Amino acid sequence: MSEPVRFVCPVCGYPGLKEPPRPSSGGGSYEFCPCCDFEFGVTDDDLGISDEEWRKKWASEGMRWRSRSRNPPKDWDPIEQLRHLPKPE
Numbered sequence: 418m419s420e421p422v423r424f425v426c427p428v429c430g431y432p433g434l435k436e437p438p439r440p441s442s443g444g445g446s447y448e449f450c451p452c453c454d455f456e457f458g459v460t461d462d463d464l465g466i467s468d469e470e471w472r473k474k475w476a477s478e479g480m481r482w483r484s485r486s487r488n489p490p491k492d493w494d495p496i497e498q499l500r501h502l503p504k505p506e
Contacts, residue, residue, distance in 0.1 A: 424437045426452060427502070428471050428472050428475070429450060429453035429480075429499065429502075430500075430502045431453065431498060432501070434448055434450060435448060445457035445459065445461065451486075453472070453475045453483060454475075454483035454484070455468070455471050472499075
């Protein structure tokens with residue numbers, strides 16, 4: 418059996434989202450990132466908080482793993498994770 422395709426959180430760089438944050442059909446996926454707790458389609462569209470604003474908030478709170486139901490991956494390193502985010506144009 419093949420490994421399921423995973424998607425990267427554009428806020429914190431977590432590479433384990435189950436759906437694309439922004440599907441090609443539009444809107445948000447409504448998936449919570451277990452790492453930074455951003456909910457695509459709610460935090461951004463409904464609350465008006467940008468990826469950059471949420472990233473700064475998450476970083477200022479210590480970049481801790483936010484999910485209570487899922488443990489972070491083994492050897493999880495939030496600083497290294499952030500290094501893999503695409504650079505803004």
